[in-house]
Amino acid sequence: MIPEALVAEAVKAAIGSLVKDAVPAAIQAGGKVWAWIRRTLAGKPAGEAAIAAVEADPAKPSAAKKLEAALTEALEEKPELAEELAAVLAGSSWRQIVTQTATNTGDGNKTGQVAGQGNTTTIG
DSSP states (O other): OOOOHHHHHHHHHHHHHHSSOHHHHHHHHHHHHHHHHHHTTOOOHHHHHHHHHHHHOOHOOOOOHHHHHHHHHHHOOOOOHHHHHHHHHHTTTOOOOOOOOOOOOOSEEEEEOOOOOOOOOOOO
16 A cells, blocks of 8 residues: 555544544544554654644544644654554554445335444445
C-alpha cells in the first residue's frame, strides 16, 4: 500500500474511533491505530498539534488534515514506519477501502450492501 493510502486509511480509522457516535467495533479497531499514531507523533511539534486538534474535535475536517500532514511527514522522515503502520492497520481489523457493485434488472428488486464494522441494516 502506498504511503498516502496508508495515511488516509489510518486517519479514517483513528478519527472513526474518536467521534462520539462511534460503534464499539470502530472504537476497538481504530483505537489501536490511534494509539500507534499518538506514540509515533509524540514529541514532534506538528504531531502534538495534530493530536490536540483531533482530540479537541475529531469531526472537524481541518483536524483530520493536520493529522494527515503530520503522519505523512513522519513517514517521509522514517519510511520504515510505513510497514509498521500497515501491520497495525491489518492487525486492527480496520478495513476502509471497500468496493461494492450491484446490478438489478427487472421489477421489484431490493438490494442491500454493507461494509465496515458494527452495521445494522433493514430491508423492507
